[in-house]
Amino acid sequence: MAARRLRLDVGRLFAMGAELGSGRRAYCTSQAFAEVLRLPSKQLTKLVFPLQELERHFVPGSKPDLHLKIFNPSLDDIARAESVFTASSWNRIEYLSSAVRLDHAPDLRRPEVCFIGRSNVGKSSLIKALFSLAPEVEVRVSKKPGHTKKMNFFKVGKYFTLVDMPGYGYRAPEDFVDMVETYLKERKNLMRTFLLVDSVVGIQKSDNIAIEMCEEFALPYVMVLTKIDKSSKGHLLKQVLQIQKFVDTKTQGCFPQLFPVSAVTYSGIHLLRCFIANIIGNQETNGFQFN
Numbered sequence: 073m074a075a076r077r078l079r080l081d082v083g084r085l086f087a088m089g090a091e092l093g094s095g096r097r098a099y100c101t102s103q104a105f106a107e108v109l110r111l112p113s114k115q116l117t118k119l120v121f122p123l124q125e126l127e128r129h130f131v132p133g134s135k136p137d138l139h140l141k142i143f144n145p146s147l148d149d150i151a152r153a154e155s156v157f158t159a160s161s162w163n164r165i166e167y168l169s170s171a172v173r174l175d176h177a178p179d180l181r182r183p184e185v186c187f188i189g190r191s192n193v194g195k196s197s198l199i200k201a202l203f204s205l206a207p208e209v210e211v212r213v214s215k216k217p218g219h220t221k222k223m224n225f226f227k228v229g230k231y232f233t234l235v236d237m238p239g240y241g242y243r244a245p246e247d248f249v250d251m252v253e254t255y256l257k258e259r260k261n262l263m264r265t266f267l268l269v270d271s272v273v274g275i276q277k278s279d280n281i282a283i284e285m286c287e288e289f290a291l292p293y294v295m296v297l298t299k300i301d302k303s304s305k306g307h308l309l310k311q312v313l314q315i316q317k318f319v320d321t322k323t324q325g326c327f328p329q330l331f332p333v334s335a336v337t338y339s340g341i342h343l344l345r346c347f348i349a350n351i352i353g354n355q356e357t358n359g360f361q362f363n
């Protein structure tokens with residue numbers, strides 16, 4: 073039922089895409105995705121649906137439920153969503169501003185999604201990968217942990233704003249909790265929080281603080297597992313199962329399906345773009361005006 077609704081919602085988004093593109097093609101498959109579509113099916117699954125690919129390695133008969141079908145767009149849906157992330161003269165994707173306090177944040181009516189995670193979890197790299205179809209957008213990738221100390225706002229066309237939040241944990245700014253907590257609690261146009269967990273080390277103590285915040289404020293959030301290219305398949309399977317169990321048994325507001333990604337191989341990036349586009353598409357019916 074939920075899966076059916078999401079698929080219908082994806083359809084609505086793409087109808088909206090056609091409207092926003094008035095007179096132009098609603099979408100054109102990016103060069104990069106056209107190449108993805110030409111891959112042999114095994115490689116394509118690994119790149120586009122990394123969780124499905126992992127599932128194949130479970131012992132037959134003991135398959136745990138990875139909720140793979142909750143968000144299960146077609147390749148055509150994914151190709152269309154790429155247009156939301158593709159910079160063009162009518163779809164400007166750009167850095168807007170930075171803020172250290174919520175009252176310094178741009179006052180936007182556009183829906184917003186934010187990315188939070190421990191310093192060094194791979195947040196900047198992931199955002200850079202998501203914006204690879206807009207190469208002029210500058211996302212600073214830190215060499216030192218604790219680099220991102222501000223909230224950085226990026227405009228994605230007329231569709232939404234993406235916010236890169238400061239990393240927590242090691243050498244995080246002292247007022248980090250105030251900044252992030254206030255943002256998560258009070259930002260009215262915040263539609264979804266993407267909480268990044270390093271797939272190599274799993275959920276750490278400081279991740280739990282962020283999870284508790286999301287739960288306490290009853291925010292809808294999504295767990296993204298980063299750096300999946302770094303581990304052996306066995307280690308990754310183990311981590312995915314542990315995190316999935318945690319999500320199933322210990323959380324209320326977390327989307328049940330995990331999103332494993334790699335900013336190096338781009339595995340999972342196309343699916344995550346499509347998921348974000350789907351969330352934003354749903355706002356169409358919630359009274360948001362795209363200006």
Ligand code: GDP
Nearest residue numbers: 191192193194195196197213214299334335336
């Ligand atoms: P941030 O502090 O969360 O913004 O993390 P960064 O994006 O700066 O990444 C921290 C380190 O992890 C950097 O050395 C990145 O090159 C590396 N890294 C980030 N994402 C990936 C990934 O998907 N795969 C691999 N192998 N390394 C990654």
